[in-house]
Amino acid sequence: MENKILEAKDLKSLDEVRVEIFGKKGLLTEQFAKLKDLPNEEKKDFAKNLNIQKATLNKLFEHKKEELYLKHLEESLKAEAVDVSMFSHLQSAGALHPVQQTMDKIIDYFVSLNFEVQEGPLIEDDFHNFQALNLPVYHPARDMQDTFYLENGLVMRTHTSPVQIRYMQKSQPPFRMICPGSVFRRDFDITHTPMFHQVEGLVVDKSGKISFANLKYILEDFLKYMFGDVEVRFRPSFFPFTEPSTEVDISCIFCEGRGCRVCSHTGWLEVLGSGMVDANVFEAVGYRDVGGYAFGIGVERFAMLIHKIPDLRSLFEGDIRLLEQFR
Ligand SMILES: [Zn+2]
Structure with missing residues (x-):
């Protein structure tokens, strides 16, 4: 046996x-x-x-x-050993996130015009995020930016503008720069998430060498580059760090200006904010006899319009069914 x-x-x-x-x-x-x-x-x-x-x-x-x-x-x-060198039709290639793709396209435009690209810290002090940008302590305009405060008095930056302050503190005009990056605000609805992305731009030169016409020209050209043949409109507005300030609209890309749900039947879509830099901002960084303009672009807003995405929050859910459309 x-x-x-x-x-x-x-x-x-x-x-x-x-x-x-x-x-x-x-x-x-x-x-x-x-x-x-x-x-x-x-x-x-x-x-x-x-x-x-x-x-x-x-x-x-x-x-x-x-x-x-x-x-x-x-x-x-x-x-059953797998031959990893064998070709398969089932492979699926990854791709950049639509927000990153949009940001890259924006950066490409400004780099082609010799703008420097600058980055800075995500956690900021009150001076760089607010005070130097003409937002003194207790100023009511601070309410426009619902802020995450840390226990030690620092803040999650509410915009990329502090990168411009840091840049001006260590360099002298003339210069043109953009600062792309993520920013944080206590907002959550179909057009807001607590983390989103901006590309802000700043151009500074000697006083009298730069005017609102320069700002208008570059933004019109930029918006046509991003959205095709659209009408561009400048509306007076208020931002603490620019004077005068304007909001910039494009003719609605969904209805070509006739009026639809997306543009609230106005025929116009608000796409960015801009203006001539307020004298108090230059004073905060010790500049004299200079002029300049600044603008701020919400990257998600652009991605939503370009790809016709109805809910901004869906960009950050990591749903492969949405993301694989951008391969
Ligand atoms: Zn419309």
């Missing part, structure tokens, strides 16, 4: 051996059946020996089973 177990070549033949030895009509059962015919004085020894033999066979069987299983595993791993 030991030999039968030892000679089994695979799990299947071992199982046949199992039935042959341990089965209901197997060899062991046959041996135990002999017990009843033996004289009483021999029964005890015979049964004892038989149980020892059964335990030995069991041990041997389990050992062989383990050995054959490992052999089987090794063979099937070899047989």
Whole structure:
């Protein structure tokens, strides 16, 4: 019986051996059946020996089973090995997030006009995020930016403007720069998320060398580059850090200005804010006799308009069904 177990070549033949030895009509059962015919004085020894033999066979069987299983595993791993160099039609390529794609397109435009790209910290102090931008402590305009305050008095930056303050503190005009990056505000609805992206721009030169006409020209050209042949409109507005300030609209790209739900039947879409830099901002960084203009672009707003995405929040849900459309 030991030999039968030892000679089994695979799990299947071992199982046949199992039935042959341990089965209901197997060899062991046959041996135990002999017990009843033996004289009483021999029964005890015979049964004892038989149980020892059964335990030995069991041990041997389990050992062989383990050995054959490992052999089987090794063979099937070899047989099913994946050839990673083989070409497959099922591969799916990744892609940049639509917000990143939009941001890259915006950056490309300004880099082509020799704007420098600058980045800065996400956590800011009150001076760089507010005070230097003509937003003194307790100024009511601070309410326009619902802010995340940290316990130590620092803030999650509410715009990328502090990057401009830091840049001006270490350099002298003339210069033109943009600062792309993520910003944070306590907002959450179909057009707001607590984290979103801006590209802000700043151009500074000697006083008198730069005017609102320069700002108007560059923004009109930029918006046609982003949205195609649209009408551009400048509306007077208020921002603490620019004077005069304007909001900039384009003719609605969904209804071509006739009026629809997206443009609230006005025919116009608000796309960015801009203006001539307020003198108090230049004073805060120690500049004299300079002029300049600034603008701020909401990247998600642009991505939503370009790709006709109705709910801004869906951009950050990580839903592959939305994202794979941007491959
Ligand atoms: Zn419309």
